[in-house]
Amino acid sequence: MLQRRVTLSILCLVMHSGWAFLAEAANAPRKEAGELSISLSDAVFIALRNNTSIRSAYIDRVAQQFDLRVAEDVFTPHVSINAQALRQRTAGTPKDSLSAAPEVTALTPLGTTFDFTWNGELTKSPGQRTRTSVGQFSFNQPLLKGAGIDVNMAPVRTARLTEQNNILNLQATVSQTIANVAIAYRSVMQAGKALGLAEEAEKRAATLLDNNKAMVAAGRMARLDLVQNEADLANQRLAILQAQQQVRTAELALLTLLNLNLQMRIHLKERLEAPAPNFSVDKLLSIAFARRQDYLIQSNTVEMSRLGVVVAENQRLWDLSLFGSATTGVDNGTKVQDRSIGLRLSGPLNDLHPEQTAVHASTGLKSAELQLEVIHQGIEQQVRTTIAAVQLGWRQLDVARKAKDLALSAVDIEKQKLAAGKSTVFQVQSLEMNYRNAQTQTLTAEISYLNSLTSLDLALGTTCDTWKIKVTGN
Structure with missing residues (x-):
């Protein structure tokens, strides 16, 4: 929400794009190590592919989507068929028979079950031929236990809520990956800029040493004073080596997240841009409760627990059902016409298991509601803490920039005094050290501030919205 926005979309695991550069970056580097020049948006796109x-997570989605399909198929009429062809010989007499028995069963949201079966058989033996064709239709309508739309739709609604949670979990995985990539990218940036600062400090130390050597040659400075310059130059060269190691470590961490060849080197195209914070705490809290994946998942869990209570309470009822059947057809030449209808009642007299299930469902609902309250409180605390970190980080960055400018001015003034013989090498080196520290603090403040914005996006659940990424369930 607070970072630079790019337009990206996750439509499936393998995303197709016309960006030839990104496709090359994602696939070619495994064949040949080289240098990869990427922006932060490029890194995010590659991570979403690789x-x-x-x-x-997308592999798991295949099974999850099929689970939903199975759950929603419960009210679809199911057809089955049994068929048999038989040739046998009994006491020297051959006999051939052919039979088929298709069956259709259906369940309605009211709990009604319908069943239609047709039995057909043709038997042939010497001098005899018989034929059977009988159809039977039956139904069963629960009136207490198992009756009603709420009870029979509960498994389907639970499956749909589970699917919503699966998509939210996928969104959380994508959001966390984006945040990890952004932080790793900035770590490479920070290490690279720290290396640049170390190289600049080494150049300044070398220039100061050359100038002081000229002053020694002119008799304006004692040769012993050069020892301090030489030691400072050696320290700066050591700092460069340490910074190079930090750069490589940060590059390897980013390459691992992008799942690219670890032998590659990374060249960053991004520039540090730190926008000033401008937001309302109350508005951000409302956004968090509407977008946070863990809060939405727990809300769905509460709803699933309510459905479980409905089913458990219904299962405590006795089974009172209206049933009936009708049979018509011809059985070996005899016409069949049967009808029946009736009521059936059954139920336990001293079985505590249904009540036990209801008690567990009720306590499960209360626990889910309590957990939702805990998550609600945790989100508010996290959002407020992250907002405070963003605001404080911005103030720290502003102070660090001013301190860096003042430190540079102090170095320039002290160098002029040294040239006029009114200062010492030690004083200049001390101010140079202060300036290097100020540069490092400014860089650290910039990176920390940008990372706090990324953390705020995670706290609000808006990382995918910020990057214009659409996470679908397909």
């Missing part, structure tokens, strides 16, 4: 966590 990251193993996201790919694993």
Whole structure:
């Protein structure tokens, strides 16, 4: 929400795009190591294609979607058929028979079950031929236990809520991956800029040493004073080596997230841009409760628990059912016409298991509601804490920038005094050290502030919205 927006869309695990550069970056590097020049948006796109966590999540989606399909298929009429062809010989007499028995069963949201069966058989033996064709239709309508739309639709509604939670979990995985990539990208940026600062400091130390050597040659400075310059130059060269190691470590972490060749080197095209914070705490809290994946998942869990209570309470009732059947056809030449209808009542007299199930369902609902309250409180605390971190980070960045400018001015003034013989090498080196520290603090403040914006997006559940990424269940 607070970072630079790009337009991306996750429509499936393997996303197709016309961006030839990104396709090359995602696939070619495994064949040949080289240098990869990417922006932050490029890194996010590659991660969405290659990251193993996201790919694993989409693999799981195949089974999850099929589970929903099975649950929603419960009210679809199901057809089955049994058929047999038989040739046998009994006491030297051959006999051939052919039979078929298709069956259609259906369940309605009211709990009504319908069943239609047709039995057809043709038997042929020497001098005899018989034929049977009988159809039977039956129904069963629960009036207490198992009756009603709420009870019979509960499994379907639960499956749909589970599917919503699966998509929310996928969205959370994508959001966390994006945040990890952004932070890793900035770590590479921070290490690279720290290396640049170390190289600049080494150049300044070398220039100061050359100038002081000239002053020694002119008799304006003692040769012993050069020892401090030489030691400072050696320290700066050591700092460069340490910074190079930090750069490589950060690159490997980013390449691992992008699932690319670890032998590659990374060149960043992004520039540090830190926009000032401008938001309302109350508005962000309302956004968090509307978008946070864990809060929405728990809300769905509460609803599923309510459905479980409905089913459990219904299962405590006795089974009172209206049933009936009708049979018509011809059985071995005899016409068949049968009708029946009746009521059936059955129920336990001293079985505590149905009540036990209802008690567990009720306590499960209360626990789910309590957990929702805990998550609600945790989200509010996390959002307020993250907002405070963003606001404080912005103030720290502003102070660090001013301190860096003042430190640079102090170095320039002290160098002028040294050239006029009114200062010492030690004083200049001390101010140079202060300036390097100010540069490092400014860089750290910039990266920390940008990372706090990323953390705020995660706290609000708006990471995918910020990056214009649409996470679908397909």
